[in-house]
Amino acid sequence: MKYVMSRLLYAILVLWIVGTILFFMFRLMPGSPLAAFIDQTTTLEQQQALIARFGLDKSLFQQYTIFLQNALQGDLGQSFFHRRPVTEVVMEALPNTVILTLSGLVVAYIFGVLAGAYLAWRRGSAVEGIGIPLALATRAAPEFWLGMVMLAFFSFHLGWFPAGGANSVGLEYDNEWRRIFTVDYLHHLILPVLTLAIYLQGLPLLLMRSNMIEILQEEFITMSKMKGLGSRTIVLNHAARNAMLPVATAFALGIGSAIGGNVVVETIFSWPGIGRLLVNAVSASDYPLAQGAFMIITAVLVAMNFVADMTYHLLDPRIRHAASN
Amino acid sequence: MLLSVKDLKIQYKTRKGIVHAVDGISFDVPEGKVVGIVGESGCGKTTAVRSLLRVMPPVASYAGGEINFDGSDILKLSEREMNKLRWRDIAYIPQSAMNALDPVWRVGDQIIEVLTKRGGFKKAKAKLRAEELFEMVGLEQKRLRDYPHQFSGGMRQRASIALALALSPRLAIADEPVTALDVIIQRQVLDTFSRLQREFGLSVVLVTHDISVVAYVCDYVVVMYAGKIVEKGPVKDVLSSPSHAYTIGLYNAFPELSADEERELSPIEGGPPQLLNPPEGCRFRDRCPFAQEICKQEPVEVQVGPEHFSLCHRAHEAAEMREKARDPAVWRGVVTA
Amino acid sequence: MPQAIEPMGPASTGRASAALLPHLTTVPRRTGPLPALALAGKAFWRVPRESHYAKVGLVIYLIFALTAIFADQLVNYEPLEILFADNYQLRRNLPPTADHWLGTSYSGRDIYSQLVMGTRSALAVGLTAAICVVAIGTLVGLIAGYFGGWIDNLLMRLADIALGIPFLPFVIVLASFMGAAQSNVVLGIALLLWPNSARVIRSQVMSLRERAFIEAARVTGAGKWRILFVHIAPNVLALSFLYTSVAVGWAILTEASVSFLGFGPSDTVSWGYMLQDAYASQALGRGQYNWFIPPGLCIVFVVMAGFFISRGYEEVLFPKLKG
Numbered sequence: 001m002k003y004v005m006s007r008l009l010y011a012i013l014v015l016w017i018v019g020t021i022l023f024f025m026f027r028l029m030p031g032s033p034l035a036a037f038i039d040q041t042t043t044l045e046q047q048q049a050l051i052a053r054f055g056l057d058k059s060l061f062q063q064y065t066i067f068l069q070n071a072l073q074g075d076l077g078q079s080f081f082h083r084r085p086v087t088e089v090v091m092e093a094l095p096n097t098v099i100l101t102l103s104g105l106v107v108a109y110i111f112g113v114l115a116g117a118y119l120a121w122r123r124g125s126a127v128e129g130i131g132i133p134l135a136l137a138t139r140a141a142p143e144f145w146l147g148m149v150m151l152a153f154f155s156f157h158l159g160w161f162p163a164g165g166a167n168s169v170g171l172e173y174d175n176e177w178r179r180i181f182t183v184d185y186l187h188h189l190i191l192p193v194l195t196l197a198i199y200l201q202g203l204p205l206l207l208m209r210s211n212m213i214e215i216l217q218e219e220f221i222t223m224s225k226m227k228g229l230g231s232r233t234i235v236l237n238h239a240a241r242n243a244m245l246p247v248a249t250a251f252a253l254g255i256g257s258a259i260g261g262n263v264v265v266e267t268i269f270s271w272p273g274i275g276r277l278l279v280n281a282v283s284a285s286d287y288p289l290a291q292g293a294f295m296i297i298t299a300v301l302v303a304m305n306f307v308a309d310m311t312y313h314l315l316d317p318r319i320r321h322a323a324s325n
Numbered sequence: 326m327l328l329s330v331k332d333l334k335i336q337y338k339t340r341k342g343i344v345h346a347v348d349g350i351s352f353d354v355p356e357g358k359v360v361g362i363v364g365e366s367g368c369g370k371t372t373a374v375r376s377l378l379r380v381m382p383p384v385a386s387y388a389g390g391e392i393n394f395d396g397s398d399i400l401k402l403s404e405r406e407m408n409k410l411r412w413r414d415i416a417y418i419p420q421s422a423m424n425a426l427d428p429v430w431r432v433g434d435q436i437i438e439v440l441t442k443r444g445g446f447k448k449a450k451a452k453l454r455a456e457e458l459f460e461m462v463g464l465e466q467k468r469l470r471d472y473p474h475q476f477s478g479g480m481r482q483r484a485s486i487a488l489a490l491a492l493s494p495r496l497a498i499a500d501e502p503v504t505a506l507d508v509i510i511q512r513q514v515l516d517t518f519s520r521l522q523r524e525f526g527l528s529v530v531l532v533t534h535d536i537s538v539v540a541y542v543c544d545y546v547v548v549m550y551a552g553k554i555v556e557k558g559p560v561k562d563v564l565s566s567p568s569h570a571y572t573i574g575l576y577n578a579f580p581e582l583s584a585d586e587e588r589e590l591s592p593i594e595g596g597p598p599q600l601l602n603p604p605e606g607c608r609f610r611d612r613c614p615f616a617q618e619i620c621k622q623e624p625v626e627v628q629v630g631p632e633h634f635s636l637c638h639r640a641h642e643a644a645e646m647r648e649k650a651r652d653p654a655v656w657r658g659v660v661t662a
Numbered sequence: 663m664p665q666a667i668e669p670m671g672p673a674s675t676g677r678a679s680a681a682l683l684p685h686l687t688t689v690p691r692r693t694g695p696l697p698a699l700a701l702a703g704k705a706f707w708r709v710p711r712e713s714h715y716a717k718v719g720l721v722i723y724l725i726f727a728l729t730a731i732f733a734d735q736l737v738n739y740e741p742l743e744i745l746f747a748d749n750y751q752l753r754r755n756l757p758p759t760a761d762h763w764l765g766t767s768y769s770g771r772d773i774y775s776q777l778v779m780g781t782r783s784a785l786a787v788g789l790t791a792a793i794c795v796v797a798i799g800t801l802v803g804l805i806a807g808y809f810g811g812w813i814d815n816l817l818m819r820l821a822d823i824a825l826g827i828p829f830l831p832f833v834i835v836l837a838s839f840m841g842a843a844q845s846n847v848v849l850g851i852a853l854l855l856w857p858n859s860a861r862v863i864r865s866q867v868m869s870l871r872e873r874a875f876i877e878a879a880r881v882t883g884a885g886k887w888r889i890l891f892v893h894i895a896p897n898v899l900a901l902s903f904l905y906t907s908v909a910v911g912w913a914i915l916t917e918a919s920v921s922f923l924g925f926g927p928s929d930t931v932s933w934g935y936m937l938q939d940a941y942a943s944q945a946l947g948r949g950q951y952n953w954f955i956p957p958g959l960c961i962v963f964v965v966m967a968g969f970f971i972s973r974g975y976e977e978v979l980f981p982k983l984k985g
Contacts, residue, residue: 010822014822017826018823018827021823022827025835025839133970136969136970136973137962137966139965139969140915140962140963140965140969141961141965142918142958142961143919144918144919144937145937145957145958145961148937148940148954148958149955149958152946152954156946157949219421219424219425220424220425220426220427222380222425223419224427225380226375226378226380226411226416226417227411227412227439228408228409228410228443229442230442233438241427241429242427242428257829259828260828260829260830261830263830263831263834263919264919264922264923267922267923278831278834279834279923282835282838283838283924290835293831297828297831298827298828301826301827301828302826305822305825305826316429317429317474318472318474
């Protein structure tokens with residue numbers, strides 16, 4: 001328990017430091033944040049009023065403290081572009097990203113783990129000779145390019161799936177949850193998830209295979225054979241169970257990095273998630289929104305790093321007991 | 326005769342060629358008796374005994390011989406038939422239980438697994454049987470819920486014994502079961518093991534490199550060197566009248582478990598030969614202080630007692646060799662490096 | 663996008679085969695960076711003979727490298743030149759013909775020439791970024807692993823922070839605010855991706871540290887820095903090399919993503935730029951596979967080549983001891 005607390009505090013510390021770095025990065029970047037509001041007609045008075053309104057006349061340090069205070073209360077400022085609180089805009093987009101990322105990861109990992117275990121069991125066969133380069137190829141392909149190919153073929157050519165967005169245009173829903181749990185949403189979800197899954201499965205596949213190969217050479221596997229246990233029992237209940245530990249950790253880490261990396265997939269499929277929000281905000285010089293989206297993504301990343309840390313320590317009984325001693 | 330091994334040969338395929346790890350060994354294990362197989366590491370004993378369960382690494386293969394268990398040659402059985410024998414008739418006690426037990430499963434669950442999957446036990450009965458087994462080997466029942474790394478070395482070996490006896494096998498193969506433990510614990514575990522062996526009339530093949538363990542628990546002993554059996558017979562006979570130069574050397578190299586004699590240690594210099602291309606004649610030739618010209622020829626098995634055999638050219642001079650061997654100086658400088 | 667665990671990287675093993683890296687077992691009489699590099703060079707050439715992966719990877723790299731070097735000779739047109747037919751019609755969206763082997767883009771540019779010229783940008787960014795990342799990572803790993811204590815702690819905390827920053831968003835923000843130059847992409851990569859190699863090298867150094875001390879103490883009263891750079895660093899070079907070849911791949915993928923999102927330079931042709939152009943020009947809807955498949959495939963091959971090389975060299979230099 002003490003260990004968990006100390007790692008948690010550490011994670012919060014990292015989050016705070018990263019947040020600070022980002023804050024200063026955004027503030028110190030060249031380019032005026034007010035470019036969206038100012039044109040030739042804006043008078044000097046109006047400009048100064050704008051500057052005061054956005055707190056840009058205060059010292060950098062003061063801005064920082066205000067930012068911190070607000071952030072801790074959940075207020076991430078106002079979006080220049082949307083003229084709405086950043087928190088609101090971000091929270092609208094967040095569920096879409098979460099659903100996309102989790103679905104993609106789950107599909108990728110289930111496939112990867114099974115395929116990896118299979119390749120390990122069939123070591124030295126032709127399947128392996130093709131399987132590994134193929135897995136490497138999927139890791140070598142840009143996510144967005146995979147998306148492009150999927151779109152071109154399954155959407156434009158075959159017409160099986162819509163070409164983007166999360167919902168068909170023109171449909172109205174009462175609330176967020178209703179919107180998500182529809183067939184229409186699912187229909188829009190499939191191609192992006194597939195794209196993500198194809199890209200992500202390489203890692204669990206290769207990791208699982210590599211772990212399994214090592215584990216299958218361990219003494220306790222030989223013992224299982226001597227006990228006369230069946231292949232399926234040995235591979236699934238013993239070998240895979242041991243080989244899974246690093247994969248579970250990778251899964252947690254995967255959530256963290258995929259959230260940020262999703263940017264491209266969301267853009268290709270016009271998926272209304274945080275990644276796309278960030279890209280648009282940056283393009284439009286919408287500082288508060290860009291910063292807010294960035295912060296949320298960072299928070300998820302740091303949180304997932306922490307979870308991965310915990311997963312590794314809790315799943316392995318050897319380390320669990322060592323930590324508590 | 327429960328187990329009768331005849332001229333067993335096992336080969337390893339390596340990048341450099343074929344290694345003749347076990348080169349024609351024959352020995353018997355009567356019902357209810359403990360047969361010790363003793364030899365240096367690399368002499369082939371572990372390969373030989375693991376092959377009794379027909380579980381071998383992919384690079385190993387049988388190159389001849391028979392393994393007769395209860396009358397039938399298990400080398401001729403199909404995989405399915407062989408699997409029926411595993412653990413139910415022939416069980417295995419590993420050297421290092423730390424590596425031999427699944428680290429993420431509770432120890433009790435691993436025993437229950439064998440009981441339910443191979444013994445036809447129902448879950449509840451299996452639990453009871455597991456508790457029974459732990460009690461037999463002197464372990465607390467609450468330990469069933471622990472993981473392997475939470476056990477001490479001695480406890481782990483006891484758990485291995487419990488696991489091996491789970492399905493009441495007729496033959497147990499113990500591969501260096503106490504080597505990794507310290508001397509006092511060794512004795513305790515061996516005592517427990519002996520007691521159970523006698524109680525259940527278990528036949529045992531016990532592999533070790535420590536001849537004092539053989540003296541402590543075995544009825545018969547088989548001495549292996551470089552893939553061959555150089556001497557075999559009842560423990561009493563072999564230890565009181567070792568009739569092969571190697572056995573004589575071994576005896577001098579180890580302190581005795583049961584006796585309190587002060588014996589000077591004189592290890593045998595050098596190492597065993599390569600088994601890629603085994604040397605001609607007696608394989609112990611290069612390290613033997615008693616080697617002669619005749620030793621360059623392939624030795625023949627000689628009977629030196631009622632059930633006692635030796636593969637030494639000079640077996641008939643054993644008494645002389647034993648006398649000379651008491652002087653540690655005889656063993657020094659044999660190997661000119 | 664690059665994750666904290668390299669699937670095929672040297673993270674899992676770290677024990678070098680003594681036969682190929684004799685520094686681990688003996689101290690050569692003539693110590694110094696030159697003999698060490700000579701040994702490394704010999705090992706470098708020995709591996710491809712023993713590994714298919716390394717062979718294939720090196721060949722692919724060679725092809726791309728040659729293409730990049732001789733790009734000027736290999737292109738048929740200027741990559742960014744807008745082309746017109748004899749009748750002053752824009753050569754828009756032409757399918758592959760004898761004149762235009764891969765057809766033309768929406769703005770009338772020759773796709774094949776863009777593809778060829780894109781090699782330069784890919785390799786330039788890839789190699790530069792990879793070298794920067796691994797240089798930083800190796801240095802940090804060496805220092806943290808060797809000196810330990812508060813230096814180690816500090817560097818590892820820095821690593822945690824670098825790992826806590828979302829990678830692609832950061833590079834995007836950097837590129838957008840500091841200008842869409844490829845150097846900014848390289849900067850972003852270098853700032854955030856060094857922890858992976860640093861950690862692995864650090865643990866290798868920590869395990870080498872004990873041995874090197876003993877050896878060096880026996881030979882001369884060698885100073886700390888000398889031991890670090892003369893004895894330990896060369897042994898770590900192999901790992902650095904493995905990471906470099908994988909990092910080139912990550913860098914190229916990152917650059918492609920950044921270009922695709924529109925934050926890359928528009929005056930140089932890169933594969934990412936081509937893909938962005940294709941996407942924005944509705945090439946997907948028009949089924950212009952000749953436009954958007956080749957650049958993607960090129961990326962796949964180059965990145966894969968890096969993976970292959972890393973895998974091949976790891977197989978030979980750091981064999982998993984069992985089986």
